[in-house]
Amino acid sequence: MTELRFHRGLYAGLAVEEAVKLFAPHATLRVREEPDHWVVEVEGGARERRVAGELGNYALGLTVKHGNAR
Amino acid sequence: MAHEDSFPEGLVAVDRTAGAVRLELDDTLYPLEALYGAAYTFIDRCWVLLDRPQAGRLRATLAPKAGAGDDGAALHALAGEFANELLSCAWRHQIAQQNRAIIEQVTAQAVAGAMGPPSLDDLAKFEFSGEALEDPLGIAVSWEEKYRDKKAEPKAKDAK
Numbered sequence: 001m002t003e004l005r006f007h008r009g010l011y012a013g014l015a016v017e018e019a020v021k022l023f024a025p026h027a028t029l030r031v032r033e034e035p036d037h038w039v040v041e042v043e044g045g046a047r048e049r050r051v052a053g054e055l056g057n058y059a060l061g062l063t064v065k066h067g068n069a070r
Numbered sequence: 071m072a073h074e075d076s077f078p079e080g081l082v083a084v085d086r087t088a089g090a091v092r093l094e095l096d097d098t099l100y101p102l103e104a105l106y107g108a109a110y111t112f113i114d115r116c117w118v119l120l121d122r123p124q125a126g127r128l129r130a131t132l133a134p135k136a137g138a139g140d141d142g143a144a145l146h147a148l149a150g151e152f153a154n155e156l157l158s159c160a161w162r163h164q165i166a167q168q169n170r171a172i173i174e175q176v177t178a179q180a181v182a183g184a185m186g187p188p189s190l191d192d193l194a195k196f197e198f199s200g201e202a203l204e205d206p207l208g209i210a211v212s213w214e215e216k217y218r219d220k221k222a223e224p225k226a227k228d229a230k
Contacts, residue, residue, distance in 0.1 A: 010102070010120045010128075036122075053117025053133060060118055064106045 002052040004040040006059060013038065015062035019055050027051040082149045084142050090133035091145040093152060097128050100160050105130065107159035108152060116148070 006016050016038045020029055027044030042052040083092045095105070105128055109118045112132060121129040132148055166173075188196075 004119065005121060007120065007122045009122055050135075053135065056117055056119045057113040060106075060109060060120065061113060064110050 002042045002048055004042065004052055004056050005034075006038045006040070006056075008036055008038065010063070011038070011059055012063045012066050015059045015066065016040070018062060019059040022058060023051055023055045029055075076146065077149065077153075082146065084145045084149075086142055086145075088133065089137055089145075090131055091149045092129060092131045093149055094123070095128040095130070095156070097122075097126055100128065100156055101163055102128070104156055104160035104163050107163070108156040111155055112152060 016031075020031055020040060023029065027042050027048060029043075030041040032039050032041075040052075040055065042048055042055065044051045081094055083094075084090075085092065105120065109120060109130060112118050115136070116132040116134050119131045121131070123129050130152065132152060134144070134148060
């Protein structure tokens with residue numbers, strides 16, 4: 001299992017949400033909230049590392065595209 | 071010089087088993103916009119994850135998509151490239167901040183020029199109360215001062 005921790009001050013919540021929706025068909029994703037982070041747990045067998053990495057990049061790309069984390 | 075010695079202590083950490091390199095940054099040196107810019111340029115060849123491990127610190131974790139395996143030198147080289155890109159982005163961000171007023175003024179003039187001459191209504195609303203021009207060295211001379219009747223002044227002094 002790979003755990004991605006998206007800091008609330010660095011990532012836009014909508015970006016993380018959209019990334020999770022997009023990659024949900026490719027792995028088992030569980031999202032939980034912590035005070036400072038959105039945490040996404042990724043389980044995807046052989047593709048797990050790649051799915052987790054691309055999910056992180058997608059969330060980052062959307063955050064940058066939308067201007068900032070807010 | 072070994073790759074491990076090429077960065078200040080505590081700045082870069084290589085995780086060979088995960089095939090990733092981590093950079094810890096001071097957010098007073100690198101604005102968030104610069105970090106976003108640098109990270110964005112690396113997402114085509116790396117998986118990038120940003121974090122804020124503690125107040126005042128930023129962390130960027132890079133994992134090459136191609137897989138660097140346990141090649142520590144390649145991961146250190148990647149960290150170096152990222153640090154250079156980060157510095158470049160921080161510098162460009164600073165220049166943009168410094169020139170913001172000029173850029174806005176030039177843009178406003180260009181837009182105003184494209185809109186054509188002002189209408190009578192626009193002229194009626196024009197604000198004349200502001201300073202006509204900036205004169206920080208105090209060398210400007212007003213029309214009244216330049217063309218005043220200089221012959222009349224000595225007479226006025228004599229009258230006293």
